[in-house]
Amino acid sequence: MPEKFKAPRGTFDVLPEQQPVRRRIVEVAQRRLEAAGYGRMDTPVFEDTDLFARGVGESTDIVQKQMFTFEDQGGRSLTLRPEATASVCRAYLEHGMQKLAQPAKLWTEGPFFRHERPQAGRYRQFTQVNAEAIGSDSPLVDAELILLAGDIIAELGVEGVRLRLGSLGTPETRAAYLDELRSYLRSHEGDLSDEVRNRIDANPLRAFDADHEGTRKVMAEAPTLLDRLDPADAEHFEQVKALLDCNGVSFDLDPTLVRGLDYYTRTVFEFECDRLGAQSGIGGGGRYDGLIELLGGQPTPACGWALGVDRIALALEPDEAQAGEKETNDGVFIVAEEVGRQRALALATELRRAGITADLDLAGRAIKGQMKQADRVGARHALILAGDGKATLRDMSSGEEREIDPATLVETLSAP
Numbered sequence: 001m002p003e004k005f006k007a008p009r010g011t012f013d014v015l016p017e018q019q020p021v022r023r024r025i026v027e028v029a030q031r032r033l034e035a036a037g038y039g040r041m042d043t044p045v046f047e048d049t050d051l052f053a054r055g056v057g058e059s060t061d062i063v064q065k066q067m068f069t070f071e072d073q074g075g076r077s078l079t080l081r082p083e084a085t086a087s088v089c090r091a092y093l094e095h096g097m098q099k100l101a102q103p104a105k106l107w108t109e110g111p112f113f114r115h116e117r118p119q120a121g122r123y124r125q126f127t128q129v130n131a132e133a134i135g136s137d138s139p140l141v142d143a144e145l146i147l148l149a150g151d152i153i154a155e156l157g158v159e160g161v162r163l164r165l166g167s168l169g170t171p172e173t174r175a176a177y178l179d180e181l182r183s184y185l186r187s188h189e190g191d192l193s194d195e196v197r198n199r200i201d202a203n204p205l206r207a208f209d210a211d212h213e214g215t216r217k218v219m220a221e222a223p224t225l226l227d228r229l230d231p232a233d234a235e236h237f238e239q240v241k242a243l244l245d246c247n248g249v250s251f252d253l254d255p256t257l258v259r260g261l262d263y264y265t266r267t268v269f270e271f272e273c274d275r276l277g278a279q280s281g282i283g284g285g286g287r288y289d290g291l292i293e294l295l296g297g298q299p300t301p302a303c304g305w306a307l308g309v310d311r312i313a314l315a316l317e318p319d320e321a322q323a324g325e326k327e328t329n330d331g332v333f334i335v336a337e338e339v340g341r342q343r344a345l346a347l348a349t350e351l352r353r354a355g356i357t358a359d360l361d362l363a364g365r366a367i368k369g370q371m372k373q374a375d376r377v378g379a380r381h382a383l384i385l386a387g388d389g390k391a392t393l394r395d396m397s398s399g400e401e402r403e404i405d406p407a408t409l410v411e412t413l414s415a416p
């Protein structure tokens with residue numbers, strides 16, 4: 001027996017019945033983003049490995065452990081994109097978009113790839129919707145992006161959502177702060193849990209998440225990055241918060257919010273959904289004022305986010321399943337005896353060409369089986385072709401039947 005193939009670890013098939021919810025997520029995002037002036041741009045799913053090494057950051061988990069990297073036949077090192085921002089910035093520079101009115105507002109959607117340990121809500125191929133505004137440092141940009149993401153999530157009906165907001169300042173402020181935090185932790189080493197103590201050098205911010213009683217006491221008094229922002233960054237953050245307040249957005253200030261990518265500066269945010277268990281992040285982003293320069297452009301401030309389509313779909317699943325049960329396809333299923341099958345295909349084709357949803361039996365079912373199939377596919381009508389050439393149109397929900405001239409079918413079914 002040949003071995004059975006399965007989708008690769010950490011990937012999954014999206015079956016027909018799972019499509020509507022995912023399609024809706026992208027449609028709502030597209031409508032709201034395009035209404036706000038964001039234009040769609042698609043970039044390749046693979047890029048030069050160096051783009052991500054430089055753009056995402058050599059020291060990040062993504063670059064160190066999670067990239068799907070391969071060599072092409074010309075010996076070039078390529079990587080399946082682990083995120084969108086570096087690609088969008090590469091395209092911004094490649095197409096000279098700095099010459100357009102700024103900020104350039106772009107959105108994209110598609111698959112991304114990270115070699116992570118798979119679990120519920122965490123996959124090796126996942127789908128994101130991304131929005132990026134490149135070329136302005138105005139706090140209005142940060143606020144606009146957060147408002148758009150929040151409104152998309154709200155329109156979709158995701159429940160139990162919380163917005164966490166922080167500011168990282170500049171890379172220099174951040175580095176100085178981390179040194180200060182390390183010294184602070186060292187001066188309280190005796191009170192910390194072993195785990196936190198062992199990670200003072202590698203990840204001192206972890207200490208803020210600890211459950212350990214002694215560590216928590218130490219952290220209650222610890223300096224936070226928000227207290228150390230330089231005046232311009234602090235003022236920028238104040239303005240972002242004020243804009244969110246006056247647009248009725250509630251958020252939790254989170255001085256320990258760190259994101260897995262090196263390029264963030266100033267504002268960072270994450271949307272979390274409490275219905276999702278461990279992988280609760282449904283979207284996040286922030287400002288990345290240094291990235292364009294890092295990729296060879298002029299210093300250019302920018303801000304963006306990514307929404308996780310798979311996780312939002314998971315959060316919406318129960319409701320969608322219920323809605324799916326009631327769905328009818330508004331179309332017609334043509335039921336025919338053996339002799340009428342050719343005519344059934346011709347009629348279905350005519351209807352489809354007229355833009356009407358039409359289906360027919362392709363499996364040699366008897367009439368009774370065909371009626372069942374009409375019901376199963378959710379057709380609103382069944383058209384029953386009798387051997388003598390007569391045709392009957394049956395309303396599948398009321399059971400009402402009437403004889404009909406097939407020549408008038410398109411007209412009858414197009415009528416509202």
Ligand code: AMP
Nearest residue numbers: 121122123126281282283284306308311
């Ligand atoms: P990030 O690009 O890491 O900021 O992630 C933005 C959003 O993408 C997250 O909030 C998740 O919803 C989603 N996401 C990131 N990584 C994964 C993954 N491995 N599997 C599924 N969704 C993911």
